[in-house]
Amino acid sequence: MIRYNIKGFFLHQPSFFQVLVNDCDHLIPESEIMYVALKGGHREYLICTEKNLYIVKRGYMTGHTFGANVFKLPYERISNVNIQKGFMGGYFQVVAPGVNLEEKAYWSSDHDKSPQHANNCISLPGETYYSAFAQASKFISERIEAISNNKNVLVEDEATKLEKYKKLLDENIITQDEFQKLKEKLLGL
DSSP: OOEEOSTTOEESOGGGHHHHHHHHGGGSOTTSEEEEEEEOSSSEEEEEESSEEEEEEEEGGGTEEEEEEEEEEEGGGOOEEEEEEETTEEEEEEEOTTSOOOOOOTTOOSTTTOTTTOTTEEEEOSHHHHHHHHHHHHHHHHHHHHHHHHHHHHHHHHHHHHHHHHHHHHTTSSOHHHHHHHHHHHHTO
Protein backbone atom coordinates (compact mmCIF):
# COMPACT_ATOMS: atom_id res chain seq x y z
CA MET A 1 0.00 0.00 0.00
CA ILE A 2 1.34 3.44 -0.88
CA ARG A 3 2.25 5.42 2.23
CA TYR A 4 2.47 9.18 2.13
CA ASN A 5 3.46 11.97 4.44
CA ILE A 6 0.39 14.14 5.15
CA LYS A 7 2.54 17.08 6.27
CA GLY A 8 4.12 18.52 3.14
CA PHE A 9 2.55 15.97 0.79
CA PHE A 10 2.06 17.55 -2.62
CA LEU A 11 -0.62 16.27 -4.98
CA HIS A 12 -1.56 18.53 -7.88
CA GLN A 13 -4.62 16.64 -9.11
CA PRO A 14 -6.58 15.12 -6.18
CA SER A 15 -9.10 13.55 -8.58
CA PHE A 16 -6.29 11.37 -9.98
CA PHE A 17 -5.07 10.10 -6.62
CA GLN A 18 -7.01 6.82 -6.80
CA VAL A 19 -5.81 6.27 -10.39
CA LEU A 20 -2.26 6.91 -9.22
CA VAL A 21 -2.65 4.44 -6.35
CA ASN A 22 -4.09 1.80 -8.70
CA ASP A 23 -1.29 2.27 -11.26
CA CYS A 24 1.64 2.61 -8.84
CA ASP A 25 0.72 0.86 -5.59
CA HIS A 26 2.74 -2.33 -6.03
CA LEU A 27 5.63 -0.56 -7.84
CA ILE A 28 6.79 1.67 -4.96
CA PRO A 29 8.24 -0.15 -1.91
CA GLU A 30 6.11 0.06 1.23
CA SER A 31 9.21 1.10 3.17
CA GLU A 32 9.29 4.45 1.33
CA ILE A 33 7.02 7.38 2.12
CA MET A 34 5.72 9.57 -0.71
CA TYR A 35 6.17 13.34 -0.55
CA VAL A 36 5.23 14.25 -4.13
CA ALA A 37 2.77 12.49 -6.46
CA LEU A 38 1.96 14.05 -9.84
CA LYS A 39 0.33 12.81 -13.01
CA GLY A 40 1.69 13.92 -16.37
CA GLY A 41 -0.10 14.18 -19.69
CA HIS A 42 -0.84 10.48 -20.08
CA ARG A 43 -0.49 7.62 -17.60
CA GLU A 44 2.85 9.05 -16.51
CA TYR A 45 3.53 9.68 -12.83
CA LEU A 46 6.24 11.45 -10.88
CA ILE A 47 6.61 10.09 -7.36
CA CYS A 48 9.16 11.46 -4.92
CA THR A 49 9.90 9.62 -1.70
CA GLU A 50 12.41 10.58 0.97
CA LYS A 51 15.14 8.58 -0.83
CA ASN A 52 14.24 8.18 -4.50
CA LEU A 53 12.56 9.73 -7.49
CA TYR A 54 10.30 7.46 -9.55
CA ILE A 55 8.82 7.97 -13.00
CA VAL A 56 6.14 5.37 -13.67
CA LYS A 57 4.67 4.91 -17.14
CA ARG A 58 1.72 2.80 -18.21
CA GLY A 59 -0.56 2.56 -21.20
CA TYR A 60 -0.46 2.70 -24.97
CA MET A 61 0.49 6.39 -25.23
CA THR A 62 3.72 5.77 -23.29
CA GLY A 63 4.61 2.60 -25.18
CA HIS A 64 3.60 0.30 -22.31
CA THR A 65 0.27 -1.17 -23.36
CA PHE A 66 0.77 -4.16 -21.08
CA GLY A 67 2.66 -3.67 -17.84
CA ALA A 68 4.60 -0.66 -16.67
CA ASN A 69 7.98 0.98 -16.82
CA VAL A 70 9.51 2.22 -13.57
CA PHE A 71 12.45 4.63 -13.73
CA LYS A 72 13.99 4.88 -10.24
CA LEU A 73 16.83 7.19 -9.33
CA PRO A 74 18.28 8.01 -5.90
CA TYR A 75 18.56 11.78 -5.35
CA GLU A 76 22.35 11.61 -4.98
CA ARG A 77 22.62 10.47 -8.62
CA ILE A 78 20.46 13.30 -10.00
CA SER A 79 22.34 16.22 -11.56
CA ASN A 80 19.34 18.40 -12.35
CA VAL A 81 15.66 18.48 -13.27
CA ASN A 82 14.35 20.60 -16.15
CA ILE A 83 10.98 21.77 -17.36
CA GLN A 84 10.88 22.49 -21.08
CA LYS A 85 7.95 24.56 -22.27
CA GLY A 86 6.82 24.46 -25.86
CA PHE A 87 3.85 25.50 -27.93
CA MET A 88 0.83 23.66 -26.44
CA GLY A 89 2.89 21.22 -24.44
CA GLY A 90 6.23 20.52 -22.86
CA TYR A 91 7.98 18.05 -20.62
CA PHE A 92 9.69 17.47 -17.28
CA GLN A 93 13.13 15.85 -17.54
CA VAL A 94 15.51 14.26 -15.03
CA VAL A 95 19.20 14.75 -15.80
CA ALA A 96 21.75 12.28 -14.41
CA PRO A 97 25.02 10.67 -15.48
CA GLY A 98 24.32 7.88 -17.94
CA VAL A 99 20.79 9.10 -18.70
CA ASN A 100 20.06 10.11 -22.28
CA LEU A 101 19.81 13.91 -22.50
CA GLU A 102 18.20 14.60 -25.85
CA GLU A 103 15.85 17.39 -26.89
CA LYS A 104 12.22 16.20 -26.88
CA ALA A 105 9.07 17.49 -28.55
CA TYR A 106 5.63 17.02 -26.96
CA TRP A 107 3.85 16.41 -30.29
CA SER A 108 6.54 14.19 -31.83
CA SER A 109 5.50 10.78 -33.15
CA ASP A 110 9.17 9.71 -33.21
CA HIS A 111 9.76 7.51 -30.15
CA ASP A 112 13.29 8.93 -29.70
CA LYS A 113 11.99 12.52 -29.60
CA SER A 114 8.77 11.94 -27.64
CA PRO A 115 8.84 12.64 -23.88
CA GLN A 116 6.02 10.12 -23.43
CA HIS A 117 8.42 7.33 -24.45
CA ALA A 118 11.57 8.55 -22.64
CA ASN A 119 12.18 6.87 -19.28
CA ASN A 120 13.48 10.08 -17.69
CA CYS A 121 10.73 12.44 -18.96
CA ILE A 122 7.06 13.17 -18.31
CA SER A 123 4.93 14.98 -20.87
CA LEU A 124 3.19 18.16 -19.68
CA PRO A 125 0.15 19.27 -21.69
CA GLY A 126 -0.34 22.74 -20.24
CA GLU A 127 0.39 25.62 -17.89
CA THR A 128 -1.16 24.08 -14.75
CA TYR A 129 1.17 21.11 -15.15
CA TYR A 130 4.18 23.42 -15.46
CA SER A 131 3.50 25.11 -12.13
CA ALA A 132 2.89 21.80 -10.35
CA PHE A 133 6.07 20.25 -11.75
CA ALA A 134 8.00 23.45 -10.89
CA GLN A 135 7.04 22.87 -7.24
CA ALA A 136 8.16 19.25 -7.55
CA SER A 137 11.44 20.43 -9.08
CA LYS A 138 11.99 22.64 -6.05
CA PHE A 139 11.40 19.68 -3.71
CA ILE A 140 13.84 17.53 -5.73
CA SER A 141 16.50 20.27 -5.76
CA GLU A 142 16.18 20.64 -1.98
CA ARG A 143 16.64 16.87 -1.54
CA ILE A 144 19.71 16.89 -3.80
CA GLU A 145 21.22 19.82 -1.88
CA ALA A 146 20.53 18.22 1.52
CA ILE A 147 22.21 14.98 0.46
CA SER A 148 25.16 16.89 -1.00
CA ASN A 149 25.59 18.88 2.22
CA ASN A 150 25.54 15.65 4.28
CA LYS A 151 28.28 14.17 2.09
CA ASN A 152 30.42 17.30 2.50
CA VAL A 153 30.08 17.10 6.29
CA LEU A 154 31.13 13.43 6.20
CA VAL A 155 34.22 14.22 4.12
CA GLU A 156 35.17 17.05 6.48
CA ASP A 157 34.74 14.74 9.48
CA GLU A 158 37.08 12.14 7.94
CA ALA A 159 39.68 14.81 7.15
CA THR A 160 39.44 16.19 10.68
CA LYS A 161 39.89 12.73 12.19
CA LEU A 162 42.88 12.06 9.96
CA GLU A 163 44.48 15.33 11.09
CA LYS A 164 43.93 14.34 14.73
CA TYR A 165 45.52 10.92 14.13
CA LYS A 166 48.49 12.62 12.45
CA LYS A 167 48.88 14.97 15.41
CA LEU A 168 48.88 11.95 17.77
CA LEU A 169 51.58 10.36 15.61
CA ASP A 170 53.67 13.56 15.58
CA GLU A 171 53.44 13.77 19.38
CA ASN A 172 54.53 10.10 19.66
CA ILE A 173 51.27 9.14 21.38
CA ILE A 174 50.64 6.45 18.74
CA THR A 175 53.09 4.50 16.59
CA GLN A 176 53.42 4.69 12.80
CA ASP A 177 51.81 1.22 12.64
CA GLU A 178 48.82 2.32 14.73
CA PHE A 179 48.46 5.48 12.62
CA GLN A 180 48.50 3.43 9.42
CA LYS A 181 45.82 1.05 10.76
CA LEU A 182 43.60 3.95 11.90
CA LYS A 183 44.04 5.69 8.55
CA GLU A 184 43.15 2.53 6.58
CA LYS A 185 40.10 1.92 8.76
CA LEU A 186 38.94 5.53 8.38
CA LEU A 187 39.40 5.55 4.60
CA GLY A 188 37.96 2.06 4.16
CA LEU A 189 41.13 0.63 2.60
